[in-house]
Amino acid sequence: MSLPIAPKPAHRRFHQARWDEPVIFELSTPGERGVLVTRVEPGVRDAVGDVVAALPEGLARSTPPALPEMAQMRVLKHYLRLSQENLGADLNVDVGQGTCTMKYAPKVNEQLIATPKLSAMHPLQDDADAQGVLEIIWRTERMLAEVSGMDEVSLHTQGGSAAIWANIAMIRAFHEANDEGDQRREVITTIFSHPSNAAAAKAAGYDVITLHPDADGYPDLEALKRALSPRTAAIMVTNPEDTGIYNPAIKEWVDAAHGVGALASYDQANANGILGITRARDAGFDVCHFNVHKTFGTPHGSGGPGTGANAVSAALAPFLPGPRVVRDGVRYDVVEAGPQSIGAIGPFHGVVPNIVRAYAWIMALGADGLRAVAETAVLNNNYLMKRILEIPGASAPYATGRRRIEQVRYSWQELFEETGISSEEIGIRASDFGMHYWTSHHPYVVPQPFTLEPTESYSKSELDEYADVLAEVAREARETPEVVRTAPHNQTVHHTHHDDLDDPERWAVTWRAYRRKYPDAVGA
Amino acid sequence: MIGLVVNPVAGVGGPAGLAGSDGEEVQRRAGERGAHPRAGERAAAALSVLAAARPEELVVTVAGPMGEDAVRDAGLRPVVVWHPPAATTATDTTDAARALVDAGADLLLFAGGDGTARDVASGLPEGVAALGIPAGVKMYSPVFAVGPRAAGSLAAAWRGEGSLPVVDREVLDVDESQLRRARVEPRLYGTLRVPYRAGRTQARKAATPADERAAVRLAARGAAARLRPGIRYLLGPGGTMAELARELGVPKTPLGVDVVLDGRVVAAAASERDLLEQVAQGPSQAVVSIIGGQGFLLGRGNQQLSARVIDALGDEPVMVVAPEQKLIDLGGRPLLVDTGDPVVDTRLAGFARVVTGPGTTSIYPVHAPENEGALHAT
Secondary structure (H helix, E strand, O other), X not given: OOOOOOOOOOOOOOOOOOOOOOOHHHHOOOOOOOOOOOOOOHHHXXXXXXXXXXXXXXXXXXXXXXXXXXXXXXXXXXXXXXXXXXXXXXXXXXXXXXXXXXXXXXXXHHHHXXXXXXXXXXXXOOHHXXXXXXXXXXXXXXXXXXXXXXXXXXXXXXXXHHHHHHHHHHHHHHHHHOOOOOOOOEEEEEOOOOHHHHXXXXXXXXXXXXXXXXXXXOOOHHHHHHHOOOOEEEEEEEOXXXXXXXXXXXXXXXXXXXXXXXXXXXXXXXXXXXXOOOOOHHHOOOEEEEEHHHHOXXXXXXXXXXXXXXXXXXXXXXXXXXXXXXXXXXXXXXXXXXXXXXXXXXXXXXXXXXXXXXXXXXXXXXHHHHXXXXXXXXXXXXXXXXHHHOOOOOEOOOOOOOOOOOOEEEEOHHHHHHHOOOXXXXXXXXXXXXXEEOOOOOOOOXXXXXXXXXXXXXXXXXXXXXXXXXXXXXXXXXXXXXXXXXXXXXXXXXXXXXXXXHOOOOOOOOHHHHXXXXXXXXXX | OEEEEEOOOOOOOOOOOOXXXXXXXHHHXXXXXXXXXXXXXXHHHHHHHHHHHOOOOXXXXXXXXXXXXXXXXXXXXXXXXXXXXXXXXXXXXXXXHHHHHHOOOOEEEEEEOHHHHHHXXXXXXXXXXXXXXXXXXXXXXXXXXXXXXXXXXXXXXXXXXXXXXXXXXXXXXXXXHHHOOOOOOOEEEEEEEEEOOHXXXXXXXXXXXXXXXXXXXXXXXXXXXXXXXXOEXXXXXXXXXXXXXXXXXXXXXXXOOEEEEOOEEEEOOOOHHHHHHHHHXXXXXXXXXXXXXXXXXXOXXXXXXXXXXXXXXXXXXXXXXXXXXXXXXOOOOOEEEOXXXXXHHHHHOEEEEEEEEOOEEEEEEEEOOOOOOOOOOO
C-alpha cells in the first residue's frame, strides 16, 4: 500500500532569507585572525633567501593593506548569509535567463577542476609538467572539430563576443592575405542574430548590413541576395537565431555568400539544440564558434569566465588565434601562433578549468549522449512553448504556429495592452516564486519580450512549475495588478531602476567619462 | 503634476462605422446610430492605475466630461483649473492644455485620437511632456500608449520614479472626409515629447543605443557621411531629417522639403515645382525618413516629392534614413510608397537600403500598396 502523498502545489512558496548584514569591512575586529599561515621551513628559506627583499622597491606597499581582520568562521557566515539573499544558480529554475544558456554543470566536474593538480598550475609552467592538461586541450579541440565537422579548432578565445571577434578577425586576415582586403568592406548579418556579430564586424572596420525577416518571420533569402556583392567580406549569422527559429535555407545562404567570394561565419551560441544533428561544415560554413562554457556544461553565471571554441576550414586554419597546443605523436607542446595568425585574443591557453569541465562533460556523454542532449533540449523547449502559449496574453511572434529549436522569444504585448503590466514587472514578480526570469532579449524586435531556454537540464515537473508561475503572475496582472507592480515582496532587495544607467546624457561608465561629462563637478 | 484633458466626443464615430468623429454632423449621426463616447471611460481606466499606485495624487484637469468626471471615476481628486464654454470645439482642447500646463502639469495625459493630439500639440509649450490615452477611431500618431492601462502605468512611473526619458514623436492626422472615400492621406502636424520607459524593456548587453534620440542622431550622422559634393539633396520632413540638417549645420523647415547643396540650403519649403526646377539643375537625390508606425516613405506628409520629382532623379532616387528601431516597430510590415504613379511606385518597390547609422544599413522590403490593390493598413 502506498503512502498518501499530497499533490505537489502548482507553485511553491518562496521567501528569501533577509539578514541585517553589515559589509565585511564593518565586521573587522583589530587583532582577530583568520588562518595562521604556515612558516617557511628553514631549508627552503635558506635555499630561496628573502623573497620580499627581492621585490623592486616601487612594488612594495608603504602601508599595510586595510583588509578586514576576522576569524574564518565569521567570514564563512558572512558569505553564506549573502548567498541566501539572492536567487542562487543551484536554487532556482532559471530557464528564463534569456539568451544565456543555463545548464546543470555536474558537481563531479567541479571536483575535477578543484584538484590541486589543476588549480595549483601556473600557465608559464614548463610544458613537460603540464602534459595532462595539454592533452585535455588537444583532445577537446579534436572532439569539437568532430562535432562541427570543421578541420581545425582553437580553444584560445573566451567565448561570446571574444570568439565572434576572432571569427571576423580571421575573415579579415583571410581577405587581406588574398589581396581583397580593400575590396571587401561589408559584412551582412540578420536582425535576429546575436548583436555581437554586427558589433564585432563594426569594430573590425566593416560596414554592416542588417537583414530583416520575411513575412513568415524566417531569414529572408531574397534580402540576402539583394545585399550580396563583390564588396561582401562575409555573412555572420546565428542559427537557430535568438528567437529559436532555425533557418531552413541555411545551405542556400552559405552558397549565395560563396557565390560572390564572401566567407560564411556561423554563430553557434544556441548550439544546445543541434549537437549531433547538424554540423557547420555540412552547411558549407568556413568558420564557426561554440560557447564552450554554455553548450558544454559550465554554467554561465554573472559574466563568466567564458570559453570559446573557434572552428575553421583548412583554408582558414593558418589564421586561428594562438598559442596552440600541438602533438608530435608522443609529447604535447605549446607553440606560438604562426605568422598569419590573428594572434592572442586572451591570455595563455584560454580558460582551462572550463575546458576541463567541457572535456569531462563530453567524455561522460559520448556521441550518442550529445545527440540525446540536443533532442531533450528541443523537446523540453517545445513542451514549455505549448504550456506558455496556453496562458492568455502570451504569444510567440514570428514563424507563428511553427516549432522552435532550443529557445523561444515570447511576447507579453497582449497582456501589457490589457493590463499595463510590463514583461519586466512580470519577471520581478516571478522571482517571488523562486523563479529566474531575466531581461536580455536583444535585439528588441519582439515587444514586451521574454526568452525561455529550458535546455536538457530541467525535468517536466520543473517546466510545469515554471509555466504555472507565469500563468499565476499573468492572472495577478489582471486581477490584482498592484501585487505585480509593487513586487518583489519576498526578497531582500526591491527592484532597481535602470533609466539612469540607460540614459547616455546621465551615465558615466568610467572616471574619465565622468570628468568629461561633468567638468564643473570635478574640475576638468 | 499630472494633467488630464479628455476629448469627450473622441471615438464616437468608430462604433458607428463613420471612420472618425470630426465635425458636428458626424457626431450627430453617430448619436443617432446609438454610439456613445468612450473617451471618458478610457481615461478613467488609465487613471485607475495611477490611483492604485498613488491614491493621494492630485490631477489638474478640466471641468465635467473633459476630465473631472474621469478623475473622480478613477477615485482620485481632481483640481479643476479650466471650465469649457457650453458648446465645446477643438480649440477648447488647445486652450485647456495650455491652462493645465499653466497650473503646473509637467505631464499632460490626453484621451482621444489624432485630432486630439493635434489640438494638444498646438497648445503645448516647448518642453512639456504629453501622452495619449488611445480613445479615438484613428490613431496614426505614435504619441499614444498601447492601451489605457499602459498609459496609466507610465503616468504612475512618471510620478513615482521622478523623470522618465522623453522622446520626440510625430503628430499625424488624416482628412476624415477623404478617409471615408478609402483614401488615407496622413499629414504631419508637429511633434510631442512623449515619455517612455527605457529601463523597463532594455538591458545593457548590446551596442543598441539605449536612448531614442541618440539612435536618431546616429542615423542622421550615418546619412551625413554618405552625402557627396555637387549633389542636391532633397531633405523630407520629420524629426530625423531635422537631425540631419543639424548635423550639416543648416536650417530645416520642420514640415517642408528643403534642398541642400554642398552644405547650404538652396531652396526651403520647396513646392513640387521648386523641386523640379532644382532637380533640373544637376544630380539630385531625395532623402526621407519613415513615418513611425505606418512605414510610409513617400506619399504621406511629403507629397511635394511627387512621382514627377522622383522620376526626374537618378538611378538611386531615394536615400532612406531611420533608426533600426523604427523598422523593428513596424512588426514585420513592409515600408510603403504611394506617389500616385504606379510606374514610379513599382520602380521603388522591392527592397530599400535604410541608413541606420555610420557604416550601418538595413535591407528592408518596400511595397506599393496601391499597385497591389490593397487598402492601406492602419
